[in-house]
Amino acid sequence: DAGITQSPRHKVTETGTPVTLRCHQTENHRYMYWYRQDPGHGLRLIHYSYGVKDTDKGEVSDGYSVSRSKTEDFLLTLESATSSQTSVYFCAISELGVAYEQYFGPGTRLTVT
Amino acid sequence: KQEVTQIPAALSVPEGENLVLNCSFTDSAIYNLQWFRQDPGKGLTSLLLIQSSQREQTSGRLNASLDKSSGRSTLYIAASQPGDSATYLCAVSTGNQFYFGTGTSLTVIP
Numbered sequence: 001d002a003g004i005t006q007s008p009r010h011k012v013t014e015t016g017t018p019v020t021l022r023c024h025q026t027e028n029h030r031y032m033y034w035y036r037q038d039p040g041h042g043l044r045l046i047h048y049s050y051g052v053k054d055t056d057k058g059e060v061s062d063g064y065s066v067s068r069s070k071t072e073d074f075l076l077t078l079e080s081a082t083s084s085q086t087s088v089y090f091c092a093i094s095e096l097g098v099a100y101e102q103y104f105g106p107g108t109r110l111t112v113t
Numbered sequence: 114k115q116e117v118t119q120i121p122a123a124l125s126v127p128e129g130e131n132l133v134l135n136c137s138f139t140d141s142a143i144y145n146l147q148w149f150r151q152d153p154g155k156g157l158t159s160l161l162l163i164q165s166s167q168r169e170q171t172s173g174r175l176n177a178s179l180d181k182s183s184g185r186s187t188l189y190i191a192a193s194q195p196g197d198s199a200t201y202l203c204a205v206s207t208g209n210q211f212y213f214g215t216g217t218s219l220t221v222i223p
């Protein structure tokens with residue numbers, strides 16, 4: 001299994017509070033991705049990173065920001081959590097981008113009350 | 114925008130049966146197609162990756178085919194087992210993103 005961890009694994013927070021999710025990899029892969037998974041929608045890309053300090057938006061990026069200060073860490077921040085952001089969040093990595101295989105972390109279940 | 118569809122959404126088969134899962138996509142300009150397995154409450158496990166220049170890939174009892182021109186892929190599972198019960202997702206890479214289907218939930222009945 002690819003060395004990908006996510007923290008926390010479960011979190012319950014209140015509307016309006018900031019939340020940061022962390023993805024850590026030990027594979028030294030250049031690309032990292034954040035997805036959310038919701039019933040009926042499948043996995044949708046939030047943001048991705050193609051190198052340290054290099055990030056770009058996915059199809060559902062509103063309300064989310066990301067940062068990558070080290071190759072191994074990719075942070076997802078919800079600046080002011082809303083109930084619509086209740087979801088399961090997955091981090092994925094890929095060695096050199098879309099032409100290569102993706103590997104997924106175990107996920108973080110976030111509930112916003 | 115790439116749209117990925119998986120039909121059926123759910124499938125129940127008796128143990129030992131051979132089965133086919135379907136994946137279709139609207140934009141044939143893909144780099145590759147990847148099949149994943151997801152167990153309840155878990156992350157996605159990569160099963161097979163087919164590059165756009167390939168027609169099929171095999172791993173054990175799994176065989177995946179790709180017809181890029183028609184926008185279709187199939188995942189063939191031979192001699193199904195109860196341990197194969199899971200949700201199977203396909204994803205295609207187009208542009209700079211991966212696009213996922215909503216999955217087929219497979220139940221193999223002992």
